[in-house]
Amino acid sequence: MMAWIIIWKIVLIVGISLFVGTAIYIIPTGLKDVMKFFKSLNDPE
Amino acid sequence: MNTNFTGIDWVIVVGYIAGITFLGNYLNRYIGTSSSTFMVGAGKSPLALNTASYIGTELGLVTIMYAAIEGYTMGFSYLVIPLVALLASFIIGKTGFAVSKLRALKLTTIPEFFEKRYSKKIRVLSAFMLVLAGVLNMGLFPKMGAAFITYATGISALSNPTMIVNIVMSVLIVLVVLYTIRGGMVAVLVCDFIQFCVLSVGLLIGLGFVLMNESSGMNEIVNSYTLTLGERSFNPFSSDSYGTAYIIWMFIVFFVFGFAWGPTVARALTAKNEAVARKTFLLGTPGQFIRLALPALIAMGAFAYFRKDGDLAAYFFPNGTPDMSHAIEAMPLFLGKLLPVGFIGVLTAGLLAAFMSTHDSYLLTWGSVISHDIVVPLKKAKINGKQEIWIARLAIVIIGVFLLVWGIWYELPDSIWTYMAITGNIYLTGAASAIIGGLYWKRSSKTGALAALLSGLASVAGIIPVVSEVLPIGVLGLSAYLFSAVVFIVFSLMFPDKKASI
Numbered sequence: 001m002m003a004w005i006i007i008w009k010i011v012l013i014v015g016i017s018l019f020v021g022t023a024i025y026i027i028p029t030g031l032k033d034v035m036k037f038f039k040s041l042n043d044p045e
Numbered sequence: 046m047n048t049n050f051t052g053i054d055w056v057i058v059v060g061y062i063a064g065i066t067f068l069g070n071y072l073n074r075y076i077g078t079s080s081s082t083f084m085v086g087a088g089k090s091p092l093a094l095n096t097a098s099y100i101g102t103e104l105g106l107v108t109i110m111y112a113a114i115e116g117y118t119m120g121f122s123y124l125v126i127p128l129v130a131l132l133a134s135f136i137i138g139k140t141g142f143a144v145s146k147l148r149a150l151k152l153t154t155i156p157e158f159f160e161k162r163y164s165k166k167i168r169v170l171s172a173f174m175l176v177l178a179g180v181l182n183m184g185l186f187p188k189m190g191a192a193f194i195t196y197a198t199g200i201s202a203l204s205n206p207t208m209i210v211n212i213v214m215s216v217l218i219v220l221v222v223l224y225t226i227r228g229g230m231v232a233v234l235v236c237d238f239i240q241f242c243v244l245s246v247g248l249l250i251g252l253g254f255v256l257m258n259e260s261s262g263m264n265e266i267v268n269s270y271t272l273t274l275g276e277r278s279f280n281p282f283s284s285d286s287y288g289t290a291y292i293i294w295m296f297i298v299f300f301v302f303g304f305a306w307g308p309t310v311a312r313a314l315t316a317k318n319e320a321v322a323r324k325t326f327l328l329g330t331p332g333q334f335i336r337l338a339l340p341a342l343i344a345m346g347a348f349a350y351f352r353k354d355g356d357l358a359a360y361f362f363p364n365g366t367p368d369m370s371h372a373i374e375a376m377p378l379f380l381g382k383l384l385p386v387g388f389i390g391v392l393t394a395g396l397l398a399a400f401m402s403t404h405d406s407y408l409l410t411w412g413s414v415i416s417h418d419i420v421v422p423l424k425k426a427k428i429n430g431k432q433e434i435w436i437a438r439l440a441i442v443i444i445g446v447f448l449l450v451w452g453i454w455y456e457l458p459d460s461i462w463t464y465m466a467i468t469g470n471i472y473l474t475g476a477a478s479a480i481i482g483g484l485y486w487k488r489s490s491k492t493g494a495l496a497a498l499l500s501g502l503a504s505v506a507g508i509i510p511v512v513s514e515v516l517p518i519g520v521l522g523l524s525a526y527l528f529s530a531v532v533f534i535v536f537s538l539m540f541p542d543k544k545a546s547i
Binding site: 001004005008009011012015016018019020021022023025026027029030032033034036037038040041042 | 075082086087089090091092093094095096097121124127128131231234235238241242245246249252263267271275276279280317328329330331332334335338339342
């Protein structure tokens with residue numbers, strides 16, 4: 001059981017860290033993307 | 046039971062929901078007369094926006110509630126489910142399996158693929174089954190949302206909580222229908238992005254409050270599960286936990302979801318090119334883990350906290366053993382009691398936005414499929430883009446009415462997970478074979494696809510009590526996928542097409 005506890009703690013630390021990294025990238029970049037997206041919708045093909 | 050939820054929190058919630066609704070309506074200006082813009086944002090969504098929407102769509106209140114219930118009752122073993130979801134999304138994102146090819150075909154909806162590869166009849170049948178599975182699946186969303194509001198806000202202490210909650214959920218559904226029919230996929234993408242920002246920050250801070258509290262910290266959680274449930278709450282392969290068959294089935298479900306389930310594969314179709322479609326799944330991989338793991342971890346904190354709290358221990362742990370029938374109340378009640386005034390309002394607003402952002406994607410997908418893949422192919426007269434959008438809008442309103450009647454005012458059965466798994470499987474089992482075969486196997490045939498889709502109906506056997514008592518749900522789920530694959534291969538070989546369509 002001890003091995004499982006260690007595994008789950010590592011899984012949680014890695015999973016949460018990866019998500020924090022992703023969110024730090026997505027939030028500011030996504031904001032710029034929203035503007036780009038609106039601009040592309042207004043552009044005729 | 047009373048919580049820290051006050052008038053200030055209600056003001057935050059109402060203000061946030063009103064803002065989102067206003068924004069969704071405002072974005073109607075970008076729709077014009079193009080059905081492609083309404084249904085898939087003209088296929089121009091950049092990577093970060095598309096990924097936020099991919100995670101936002103999957104991060105619904107129903108998922109949060111379901112994950113919390115599973116985490117509370119199964120303990121750490123449940124974390125194997127977020128782990129297989131992560132693995133499935135990573136494989137799709139790394140290889141571009143199916144999603145890159147589907148994006149390259151410039152589809153508006155997934156059933157459109159069935160006509161390009163097989164025939165118009167298969168397209169209409171797959172669309173019908175997708176909508177049937179999807180709308181039935183959605184039927185329990187409002188009930189789960191209502192459960193969250195009831196326990197997080199302390200409404201349960203009032204005289205007629207059910208009526209108040211039903212009215213709140215009805216108003217939310219009406220608002221989400223309104224902005225979805227107005228702003229289409231443009232509104233969905235932008236509102237999903239805002240929801241992603243609020244919820245990812247809110248859930249992480251909420252988790253911080255939980256883990257920093259000495260009664261619900263990590264050591265306390267580990268001790269509580271060790272003392273009450275023992276080995277099975279840590280080892281998911283244990284025979285009295287999930288077991289191997291269930292875990293494999295879950296991996297297949299998450300993998301197939303990525304390229305066959307309407308609202309999910311829609312994020313491949315909204316992406317601005319094949320590379321962005323693939324990268325959306327890769328960048329969204331941690332989000333797939335977090336959406337399922339974080340609510341569960343908060344619920345596990347509730348388990349530890351309630352075990353040592355006098356009055357609550359008597360309710361949640363009568364005679365010192367956990368009463369799992371209260372699992373649905375644990376996470377929202379715990380958040381309502383633990384988080385300070387103001388912050389609980391922000392988090393609840395975020396979670397209700399999660400409720401809305403899943404509904405908007407689902408409503409838009411099913412409305413688009415009804416219009417684009419059932420009405421348009423069956424109608425002999427030519428339908429222009431504007432008419433197609435209006436048919437989709439009408440379909441969205443009808444589904445919204447169905448949700449109000451079926452999902453709120455009608456009492457659903459208690460076996461929530463069985464209900465979700467079976468309704469999803471009706472379409473997914475057959476579609477998985479037909480899509481993979483259609484993309485990667487030259488000998489796939491129309492008859493094979495037809496037989497595979499119809500074989501998905503065999504999944505209904507899972508809700509027959511006699512069958513589900515004889516076979517574990519994991520074995521049943523796996524058998525359904527295997528059965529459809531065998532049917533697809535056998536019928537494709539027995540009845541080959543004269544010429545391939547793609």
